[in-house]
Amino acid sequence: xxxxxxxxxxxxxxxxxxxxxxxxxxxxxxxxxxxxxxxxxxxxxxxxxxxxxxxxxxxxxxxxxxxxxxxxxxxxxxxxxxxxxxxxxxxxxxxxxxxxxxxxxxxxxxxxxxxxxxxxxxxxxxxxxxxxxxxxxxxxxxxxxxxxxxxxxxxxxxxxxxxxxxxxxxxxxxxxxxxxx
Amino acid sequence: xxxxxxxxxxxxxxxxxxxxxxxxxxxxxxxxxxxxxxxxxxxxxxxxxxxxxxxxxxxxxxxxxxxxxxxxxxxxxxxxxxxxxxxxxxxxxxxxxxxxxxxxxxxxxxxxxxxxxxxxxxxxxxxxxxxxxxxxxxxxxxxxxxxxxxxxxxxxxxxxxxxxxxxxxxxxxxxxxxxxxxxxxxxxxxxxxxxxxxxxxxxxxxxxxxxxxxxxxxxxxxxxxxxxxxxxxxxxxxxxxxxxxxxxxxxxxxxxxxxxxxxxxxxxxxxxxxxxxxxxxxxxxxxxxxxxxxxxxxxxxxxxxxxxxxxxxxxxxxxxxxxxxxxxxxxxxxxxxxxxxxxxxxxxxxxxxxxxxxxxxxxxxxxxxxxxxxxxxxxxxxxxxxxxxxxxxxxxxxxxxxxxxxxxxxxxxxxxxxxxxxxxxxxxxxxxxxxxxxxxxxxxxxxxxxxxx
Numbered sequence: 098x099x100x101x102x103x104x105x106x107x108x109x110x111x112x113x114x115x116x117x118x119x120x121x122x123x124x125x126x127x128x129x130x131x132x133x134x135x136x137x138x139x140x141x142x143x144x145x146x147x148x149x150x151x152x153x154x155x156x157x158x159x160x161x162x163x164x165x166x167x168x169x170x171x172x173x174x175x176x177x178x179x180x181x182x183x184x185x186x187x188x189x190x191x192x193x194x195x196x197x198x199x200x201x202x203x204x205x206x207x208x209x210x211x212x213x214x215x216x217x218x219x220x221x222x223x224x225x226x227x228x229x230x231x232x233x234x235x236x237x238x239x240x241x242x243x244x245x246x247x248x249x250x251x252x253x254x255x256x257x258x259x260x261x262x263x264x265x266x267x268x269x270x271x272x273x274x275x276x277x278x
Numbered sequence: 279x280x281x282x283x284x285x286x287x288x289x290x291x292x293x294x295x296x297x298x299x300x301x302x303x304x305x306x307x308x309x310x311x312x313x314x315x316x317x318x319x320x321x322x323x324x325x326x327x328x329x330x331x332x333x334x335x336x337x338x339x340x341x342x343x344x345x346x347x348x349x350x351x352x353x354x355x356x357x358x359x360x361x362x363x364x365x366x367x368x369x370x371x372x373x374x375x376x377x378x379x380x381x382x383x384x385x386x387x388x389x390x391x392x393x394x395x396x397x398x399x400x401x402x403x404x405x406x407x408x409x410x411x412x413x414x415x416x417x418x419x420x421x422x423x424x425x426x427x428x429x430x431x432x433x434x435x436x437x438x439x440x441x442x443x444x445x446x447x448x449x450x451x452x453x454x455x456x457x458x459x460x461x462x463x464x465x466x467x468x469x470x471x472x473x474x475x476x477x478x479x480x481x482x483x484x485x486x487x488x489x490x491x492x493x494x495x496x497x498x499x500x501x502x503x504x505x506x507x508x509x510x511x512x513x514x515x516x517x518x519x520x521x522x523x524x525x526x527x528x529x530x531x532x533x534x535x536x537x538x539x540x541x542x543x544x545x546x547x548x549x550x551x552x553x554x555x556x557x558x559x560x561x562x563x564x565x566x567x568x569x570x571x572x573x574x575x576x577x578x579x580x581x582x583x584x585x586x587x588x589x590x591x592x593x594x595x596x597x598x599x600x601x602x603x604x605x606x607x608x609x610x611x612x613x614x615x616x617x618x619x620x621x622x623x624x625x626x627x628x629x630x631x632x633x634x635x636x637x638x639x640x641x642x643x644x645x646x647x648x649x650x651x652x653x654x655x656x657x658x659x660x661x662x663x664x665x666x667x668x669x670x671x672x673x674x675x676x677x678x679x680x681x682x683x684x685x686x687x688x689x690x691x692x693x694x695x696x697x698x699x700x701x702x703x704x705x706x707x708x709x710x711x712x713x714x715x716x717x718x719x720x721x722x723x724x725x726x727x728x729x730x731x
Contacts, residue, residue: 207473209650211635212547212590212634216590219564223565241543242544243522247476254697
């Protein structure tokens with residue numbers, strides 16, 4: 098993980114967001130709304146298209162510009178400096194956009210037994226949740242779930258894929274605390 | 279399917295006295311048939327020669343025209359069961375000198391001895407309406423005597439494969455002195471689709487892959503089903519409610535329900551208590567996963583571990599007094615044993631690598647596990663004190679061992695490497711011999727071997 102620069106992580110997030118539908122597991126939200134946005138990760142100009150990745154209030158901005166996911170080292174749930182930086186951005190966005198909830202999904206790569214990977218994914222999701230709460234996000238807006246090794250986004254059996262599968266993804270949805278479980 | 283009854287077709291017990299098949303205590307030894315040219319017909323489960331015992335199984339005699347089709351198919355299943363163990367070799371019928379045209383005719387021992395058949399299995403099948411009757415006898419060719427008594431099974435015609443498995447279980451049991459395992463079923467996860475969109479559903483089948491039935495749809499992730507001790511129910515993990523939760527399914531009517539009172543926001547890795555009235559499961563709160571016991575009737579739960587680490591994959595000893603489980607409290611996944619009520623745990627795995635998914639043998643003597651070391655996965659066994667570890671398999675990804683009812687064979691799931699990787703089931707002898715794929719219509723994982731029916 099430490100060998101990856103933040104830019105690479107953001108790029109990975111962009112790619113992932115571009116080829117998967119973040120709400121395919123039923124987190125009924127606006128998460129997918131901007132998934133077909135461009136790579137407008139640059140500054141916010143006067144020609145901001147509402148809902149696009151360069152509209153700071155949009156889910157697309159959260160998913161792509163800030164980055165909806167953080168990556169982990171093998172068998173670890175420690176947040177790297179890069180991960181913390183992304184989560185700082187997520188926390189800030191969630192505080193600005195109080196009408197969103199988030200489910201944090203923990204995932205593991207395929208190198209591990211099924212049960213252990215579920216527990217490991219839970220650790221990763223929980224590490225993210227605790228960090229966001231520490232940055233001021235109300236705990237009742239957050240929920241965690243682990244998919245263990247059941248939902249890889251990359252399918253090769255190499256470290257290049259494993260590194261992207263060892264992740265915690267913050268899936269946002271429009272709603273207020275108490276409105277959903 | 280439980281309407282079978284058993285009738286002894288012959289009363290001559292005297293032959294058996296010399297052929298009493300002592301159960302060999304050497305559970306850890308290699309399985310090998312002794313070439314019993316001089317002594318009674320028997321395969322000793324000990325270290326020794328690995329030479330499958332040759333047997334002849336002429337097609338069972340059809341006692342009426344309606345039974346003709348069943349007779350051939352039944353004989354084939356009996357033979358497949360036996361040869362599938364790796365302990366027996368079927369002599370092709372082209373080698374036969376004489377044939378068996380009547381179940382009651384005297385056996386021409388010399389003709390079978392001449393082709394080196396050590397065992398001869400004969401049978402007869404009749405079909406009256408929907409009622410199928412199967413009779414069989416086993417002969418020790420070199421002793422020139424029948425091995426055990428003739429037997430008869432009766433049932434409905436659609437249960438013909440089970441009747442064949444029952445015959446094979448009898449033959450296996452008489453020759454090895456071990457309990458059989460052919461008339462048993464497997465519950466597993468049927469998998470389809472690519473790795474990043476894999477659909478999973480529960481399925482049940484005979485131990486040899488026949489008669490697959492699906493128990494759930496593939497709308498949500500289902501994991502790691504486990505049979506109840508008598509095979510009437512299955513517990514499994516499902517994401518149907520949004521979070522992973524343990525569900526209970528009745529095999530008879532395929533009705534399932536989520537179990538009540540599950541702790542934390544996730545629960546998984548269930549396994550029945552030996553009496554079938556309760557279960558163990560893992561529940562996660564925050565980052566911490568611990569093991570709980572739940573009474574199925576009342577939903578009452580008891581917390582059995584309380585470490586800040588991951589404790590999961592529990593499995594009872596057959597007598598219910600102890601639990602083996604995995605924990606990373608030492609910094610990596612290792613195996614531990616604790617009393618059934620919880621309390622201090624003793625670590626039993628000390629080799630290189632990580633150990634998970636321990637399963638206690640139904641005989642009580644061994645624990646099967648998944649081991650991960652140096653980029654490879656293994657299915658292995660060790661004694662319950664952790665000694666005499668033996669790795670039975672090696673591959674890119676082997677996991678989820680489950681024991682045959684007699685504790686002699688282990689089934690597990692093997693996933694192949696790469697973007698096109700798929701999972702399928704295999705079985706292997708506890709000796710490490712006879713690694714065989716178990717056929718399934720699609721991908722398959724997380725097998726659980728049910729009891730002898």
